Amino acid sequence: MRSMTGYGRIEKNIGNYSYTVEIKSLNGKHLNIKTNLPWIYSSLELKVNDLLKKNFKRGSLSVYIDIRLLQPKSIIKIDKPLAKSYYDALNELAQYLHLSDSPSLDLLVKFKEIMRYSIDEEELLVIWEGLEEAVNIAIDKVISVQESEGEKIKGVILEYVEEIEKLTTLIEEKSGEMKEYYKNKLKESLKDLDLNIEYNKERLEYEIALILERGDITEEIDRLKMHTKKFKEVVNSEKESIGQNLDFLAQEMHREFNTIASKSKLKEITAFSLDGRLYVNKIKEQVQNIH
Known part of the structure; x- marks a missing residue:
């Protein structure tokens, strides 16, 4: 790299x-x-x-x-006939203007056509x-x-990727608590209505399933794993120019963390996502200097 x-x-x-x-x-x-x-x-x-x-x-x-x-x-060519033509013309002009001076060599060499490199x-x-x-x-x-500097950048980037992988694992583990979280939230909402309503368990499970479907982050987690894996493959490849590829993958990781943060209602997952975006931004800064 x-x-x-x-x-x-x-x-x-x-x-x-x-x-x-x-x-x-x-x-x-x-x-x-x-x-x-x-x-x-x-x-x-x-x-x-x-x-x-x-x-x-x-x-x-x-x-x-x-x-x-x-x-x-000798790489300078002199156009002698042209020089004589200039000299004669200047001499004629001097006589016409009644000037006592004749054309000098200093004046003639100012005409670049006379002396040129060839x-x-x-x-x-x-x-x-x-x-x-x-x-x-x-x-x-x-x-x-560039290769020496690239190895230093590579070490820093891989450390950031490792942190992103750890955060992805924590998000995945915490996502298992989302069903219980939504179930409790729904129960609290029903109680807050302060109505004597008997809700059945099946209906509650159905409502929870709908909420979970809207807040499901399984695909985002899977894509994050895929992006970090691909990122490491590109970093460790022997390709000469990888900067633009890494920049694209970093943008994709940033997008997944954004989606996870917007979907999840768990504070812990939101915090993990924000940390993930910070590491991705650090990667993007480093990637700007990768060939």
């Missing part, structure tokens, strides 16, 4: 290039990737994002990439091979941190 928070950084020389890759991962309901790499290598951003998508399904990822040459290599496809492939290696190393570091 992995958390969504993690960090990984790598600085590595591969071939004629030095690569720096830094990845920060934070909580996020969906996968959101922000990649920052030199604009000259912007064509590689989609490939980087594809690597990230293979390893992360949720979370907010911030990726910083820097690529530098280790040995001087990397051929073959060299770009070499750069990508090195970058891919560096990014994968950084990803592995992030995942290692």
